[in-house]
Amino acid sequence: MDIDFSQYEPFKPVVYAVKCPKCGTLDYPAPMICKNCGERRDPSGAIFSAWEKVPLDGKCKLLGWTKLYALPEGIEKKYLLFGVVEFENGLRAIGRLLVEEPKTGMELVSTAGLVREIPGEDVAGFIFDIAG
Numbered sequence: 001m002d003i004d005f006s007q008y009e010p011f012k013p014v015v016y017a018v019k020c021p022k023c024g025t026l027d028y029p030a031p032m033i034c035k036n037c038g039e040r041r042d043p044s045g046a047i048f049s050a051w052e053k054v055p056l057d058g059k060c061k062l063l064g065w066t067k068l069y070a071l072p073e074g075i076e077k078k079y080l081l082f083g084v085v086e087f088e089n090g091l092r093a094i095g096r097l098l099v100e101e102p103k104t105g106m107e108l109v110s111t112a113g114l115v116r117e118i119p120g121e122d123v124a125g126f127i128f129d130i131a132g
């Protein structure tokens with residue numbers, strides 16, 4: 001039996017910021033109300049117009065980081081590193097940090113990935129790694 005794999009999209013988690021349709025302000029995580037102009041967001045798109053989704057990935061700068069030791073069951077590691085980054089568009093986000101010796105201000109590249117390793121609770125989030 002032949003299977004046409006081209007029909008299947010490879011699973012690629014993506015994290016989106018949202019763009020206010022009124023003033024163009026980008027925000028993440030998606031707010032219910034634009035912090036700049038007060039425009040309301042309706043996730044269902046039923047009452048208010050849907051906000052444009054903007055994929056968040058690419059270059060970012062490390063603003064700060066922390067080691068987390070108290071991990072939930074299901075994660076087979078002693079600790080995880082979490083970093084706060086700023087993207088080139090000014091948005092900030094928290095995510096997993098894959099750098100062994102992080103330094104504040106270092107250039108990183110963000111990709112979306114599954115950040116929880118507990119079965120049934122996979123969540124798309126940010127993963128930050130050294131550029132190149």
Ligand SMILES: [Zn+2]
Pocket residue numbers: 020021022023024025034035036037038039
């Ligand atoms: Zn706005």
